[in-house]
Amino acid sequence: MKKNLAEFIGTFWLVFGGCGSALLAAGFPNVGIGLAGVSLAFGLTVLTMAYSIGHISGAHLNPAVTIGLWVGGRFDAKGVLPYIISQVAGGILAATALYFIVTGNGSPIGSFAANGYGEHSPGQYSLLAAILTEFIMTFMFLIIILGATDEKAPKGFAGLAIGLALTLIHLVSIPVTNTSVNPARSISQALFVGDWALAQLWVFIVVPIAGAVVAGIVYKELSK
Numbered sequence: 001m002k003k004n005l006a007e008f009i010g011t012f013w014l015v016f017g018g019c020g021s022a023l024l025a026a027g028f029p030n031v032g033i034g035l036a037g038v039s040l041a042f043g044l045t046v047l048t049m050a051y052s053i054g055h056i057s058g059a060h061l062n063p064a065v066t067i068g069l070w071v072g073g074r075f076d077a078k079g080v081l082p083y084i085i086s087q088v089a090g091g092i093l094a095a096t097a098l099y100f101i102v103t104g105n106g107s108p109i110g111s112f113a114a115n116g117y118g119e120h121s122p123g124q125y126s127l128l129a130a131i132l133t134e135f136i137m138t139f140m141f142l143i144i145i146l147g148a149t150d151e152k153a154p155k156g157f158a159g160l161a162i163g164l165a166l167t168l169i170h171l172v173s174i175p176v177t178n179t180s181v182n183p184a185r186s187i188s189q190a191l192f193v194g195d196w197a198l199a200q201l202w203v204f205i206v207v208p209i210a211g212a213v214v215a216g217i218v219y220k221e222l223s224k
Contacts, residue, residue, distance in 0.1 A: 010049040016097060021037060063183045066083045069142075072220050112197075120197070139214055150223065
């Protein structure tokens, strides 16, 4: 239960901090943080949680990460479903809090930082572009996580490497899909947007998990 609660809290922080920065600060008049700021915010959520709850739950904060670590032989199968439930629940609670904050000045939620492709992509990128982006980004994210947390890797730097990796991922892919690489983050926002966000949600569940699974298989071979 302690591990599941840690994942709940950690994923809450990831969605609240990352999506919150996009919704509240990215385009704020004159002092907006922009895409670079949002990218850094997502990286900082993972970085801070890695060093605060990593010793409790591993700070997965992401169903794709949990599944990728299981495929890579780093996580027990019996913990996969409880972790995923905790992560999705944490993300939904964060999105709920953001909903009330964002609408607190009478503003509509708009796209609510939901992930999308085609006309719902920030840069109007196609479904194929979205699939390639999410697969490659999640694949590389898991390779970095598996490598940085390997027993042979330098100690104490995993959280830094993983946080910076997520920052880089967002710097590249926000224009394409608003960056998912995390089904819990995508589910939480889509539930409030409904309509097109729910219709396109399958991409941001299936593709990140596929990328994570392939990364788990590849890294297992690399580390033999």
